Amino acid sequence: MGLTFEIVARDAGTRARAGLLHTPHGVVETPTFMPVGTAGTVKGMTQEQLETLGVQMLLANTYHLYLRPGHEVIRDLGGLHRFMGWPHPILTDSGGFQVMSLKGLGRVTEDGVWFRSHLDGSSHFLTPELAVEIQLALGADIIMALDECVEYPASHETLLRAVRLTGRWARRAKNFYTEQQAPADERDSGLGIRNSQTLQSVKPNPDLRISEPALFGIIQGGTDKGLRRESTEELLEIGFEGYALGGLSVGEPKSETYEVAEYTAELLPDERPRYLMGVGTPEDLVECVARGIDLFDCVMPTRNARNGCVFTSEGKLVIKNARYARDEQPLDPACECSVCRRYSRSYLRHLFVAGEMLAGILATHHNLYFYLDTMRKIRQALLFGQFESVGARVRGGPGTASSIQEVVAESHTDEPC
Amino acid sequence: MGLTFEIVARDAGTRARAGLLHTPHGVVETPTFMPVGTAGTVKGMTQEQLETLGVQMLLANTYHLYLRPGHEVIRDLGGLHRFMGWPHPILTDSGGFQVMSLKGLGRVTEDGVWFRSHLDGSSHFLTPELAVEIQLALGADIIMALDECVEYPASHETLLRAVRLTGRWARRAKNFYTEQQAPADERDSGLGIRNSQTLQSVKPNPDLRISEPALFGIIQGGTDKGLRRESTEELLEIGFEGYALGGLSVGEPKSETYEVAEYTAELLPDERPRYLMGVGTPEDLVECVARGIDLFDCVMPTRNARNGCVFTSEGKLVIKNARYARDEQPLDPACECSVCRRYSRSYLRHLFVAGEMLAGILATHHNLYFYLDTMRKIRQALLFGQFESVGARVRGGPGTASSIQEVVAESHTDEPC
Secondary structure (H helix, E strand, C coil): CCCEEEEEEECCCCCCEEEEEEECCEEEEECEEECECCCCCCCCCCHHHHHHHCCCCEEECHHHHHHCCCHHHHHHCCCHHHHHCCCCCEEECCCHHHHHHCCCCEEECCCCEEEECCCCCCEEEECHHHHHHHHHHHCCCEEECCCCCCCCCCCHHHHHHHHHHHHHHHHHHHHHHHHHHCCHHHCCCCHHHCCCCCCCCCCCCHHHCCCCCEEEEEECCCCCHHHHHHHHHHHHHHCCCEEEECCCCCCCCHHHHHHHHHHHHHHCCCCCCEEECCCCCHHHHHHHHCCCCCEEECCHHHHHHHCCEEEECCEEEECCCHHHCCCCCCCCCCCCCHHHHHCCHHHHHHHHHCCCHHHHHHHHHHHHHHHHHHHHHHHHHHHCCCHHHHHHHHHCCCCCCCCCCCCCCCHHHCCCC | CCCEEEEEEECCCCCCEEEEEEECCEEEEECEEECECCCCCCCCCCHHHHHHHCCCCEEECHHHHHHCCCHHHHHHCCCHHHHHCCCCCEEECCCHHHHHHCCCCEEECCCCEEEECCCCCCEEEECHHHHHHHHHHHCCCEEECCCCCCCCCCCHHHHHHHHHHHHHHHHHHHHHHHHHHCCHHHCCCCHHHCCCCCCCCCCCCHHHCCCCCEEEEEECCCCCHHHHHHHHHHHHHHCCCEEEECCCCCCCCHHHHHHHHHHHHHHCCCCCCEEECCCCCHHHHHHHHCCCCCEEECCHHHHHHHCCEEEECCEEEECCCHHHCCCCCCCCCCCCCHHHHHCCHHHHHHHHHCCCHHHHHHHHHHHHHHHHHHHHHHHHHHHCCCHHHHHHHHHCCCCCCCCCCCCCCCHHHCCCC
16 A cells, blocks of 8 residues: 555534545645646746645646656656655646547547647557556656546536446556556566557556555546446445545536535545545635545646736735736735735736746745645644534535635635636 | 945955945845846746845846836835835846847937837837936935946947946936935925926935935946046046946957956946946856956846756756756756755756746756855955965966866856857
C-alpha cells in the first residue's frame, strides 16, 4: 500500500471528517485542496511560495507531462518530485480528462484513446496501462486509473457506455499496477500490454518504482444515481486505495453536483479517501466536505487569478475594474495573506492593466491562500467540533438561509468574472 | 539636501570606493546595482523577493508611470513607495531616455520634448519642469534632470547641441526643483512654468513633498572628451547632489565606455555619488567601479532572464538549448541563490520550452542574485582592502590578461543570447 488513511475527527451532524493521509512524500491533512500544477508548475508560483502557502499536495497533469518534457525524461531525472523541486506529496491525474477535452482530437476505443497532441498534432494512443506506466514514471504519490469522462448533458446510453468502459479500464489499470508493484522476479513483462499492439514501450521496469504510489479508481455515471451506483460497485469490487468522483462539475446544476457527491460518498467505504475531481468554488468545498469528500482540486483559484478575478470574504472581485484605480484597500481586508498585507487594489489593478507578470503572481498567491485558508478553517472546525458553525447552511442542504460567511465567499456581492 | 554620501573605503590602486548613501527611505551601500522596475514592478519579482535578494535601491521609469497609472494617481495614493509596497530607496529617471528611444514618436524643442504615448498614441510635452514635477509626485528618493540622450554614432554638431540643451534643461530643472523644495510660503507658483504654455498642471504643491528627493544632473557628450568636460563643468556650476553619466552604453565600443566613464568621473567631486546609467554586464560593473562609479542600473539581468539567458560564473547560458534537457545541475553550480539550490537546468529548460511563467520568475531571480552578489563581493573586497584581487584585470586596463573569475562571468564560455 502506498498510503494509509486515518480519520481523526468527524462532525456529528454531517458526513464531514478530518483525516491524515500518509503518502511516500509526507502526511496530508484532509480535507485538503490541491492546487493544479499542470506542467509541473503552479503557474506563477515558486515552490517556496507554495510551501509558505501551506500547500500539502499538488496535482500535476499526466497528459501535459507525457507530451512535454516526456515521462521518460522525468523518470530518468529521478521523478517529478525531484524534477520540479517539490519534495511533498503529488497526485497525478490519468490524462483521460484532458484527452476528452480535446474536442475532435480524441477518439475512444475499447483499448484506449487515440489523441492528437495540442502541441504538434502528433498522434498518440493512451491505454489504461500506459496511463499507469506514465504515472509510475513520474513517481507521484497518488495515481489515477484512466477513465472516460463524459460531458453534461449526456444520454443514458452514453453514460452507461462510459461507466462500463471506465470499469473495464479500471480493472486493466489495477492489473497493470499490481504487476508493477510486485517484486521484480514475479513479473510477467507481457501481462499488462496484452491487449494493445501500440504499447511496445510498456514493460515492467523496476526503476519506475521511485516511490510506492497509491492507485485510485474514478467513478463515472454523470448525474444518474443508478449508474453512479453501478460504477461504484464495480470499482469497489476491483479494489482501490482511494476513490475519485469524476465527471462532475462539467456543466450540471450545482445542486446535482452536491447530490451525486453525497449519494456516491455514502456508497464508499469509510476508511478510504474520497476525491472530488475538478471542484470547485470555496463554497463547494464546504458543501462537499459536509458530504464526506476529503480531496479536491480545481484550476479556479489559479486560472481566475491570472484573469484578474480574485476571491474575497465579500465575494469575487474583478480587479481590473476602473473603480479600483484609487482603492487603497487590500484585495480582501479580512485576509491575512502576504499580498493583502502589502499591496493595494490600486496597485494590483495597475499591474493587470499594464500586463505585468506580477499581476498574476500576486492574484494567484492571494487566491490560493483564500482556498487553503478556507480549508484550514474547515479542518480546524472539524477538529474542535465546530463544523456546525461553518456548516449550518450545509446541513440544511443547498439554498437554506443561515450563513457561513466566516469561511466562504458569499456570492451575493460577486462581480461577474 | 535629500541625501548625504559618506565614503567608507577606497581602493589604493584604482578609483574604486565604497560608500553609504543616506536617502529618505534608507541607507544604500555603494557601489550598488539597481534593478529596473519600469512600471513600478521588477518584472516577475515580488517586493518580498527583491528584499530577500538584498536589493538596496530600485529604479522606476518616469515615462511609464506618467502614462500609466499617472503620477497624480500615485501621488494621491501616497507616492510610489506606498503604491508599490516598497519602503526602501527608489530612483526615478527623467523620462528623457525613453522619449528619445521612441523613434519617430518624439521631437525635441528648446522648451522640451513632444512625444506620443506608445500606449494610445496620445500627444504629450515633457519639459524639464514637468519631469521634476512628475518625479516629485512619485516621491522617489533620487530624481533625475531631463536630458537629451543621443544615439551612437552622432556628429560633433549633434553631440554639442545635446550637451548645451541638456545644460539649459538642467538649469531649469534645478530652478524648478529648488522652488519646490523651498518652504511653501516662499514659493512663486509661476516661476517654474514660465517658459511653457503647456504646463498648466505644473504648480508648486506642498503635498508633492512626500519625501525630500535629491536631484541628480546628467552629463552628456557621447564619446567626445571635450564635450564631456563641457557638460560636466556646466552641471557642476549649477550644482547637483549627484551626477550621472548618460548617453553611454548606446552602441559605442566597450573600451570607449570605460574611457569616458574614467575621464568624466575624474572631473567630478569626490564627495558626490556618481551614477553610470544603463550599464551593464557583470564585467562592466567591476570595470566601472574601478573607475570611480557608485551607482548602476541595467535591464540586462531581468530582460535577459525572461529571454532565457542566464548569467553564471562560467559565462552566459541559453537555457532553452536542447543540451540542458537532461542536465541535473543548477543554473550555476557555484551560485548560492535559492533557485540554484532547488531547481535544475532541465527543469528551467522545460519551463522555458513550455512557456511557463515560472521560467522568467526563476531566471530573473537568479540573474538579479548574480548581479547583486557580484556587487556585494566587490564592495566587500573594497572594505577589506582586497579589491586588487578582483580588480587586477581592471587596473591593467581592458584587455589585459589576469582574471576576475571569482566574481565576474568570463566571456569565453558565453553562449550567444
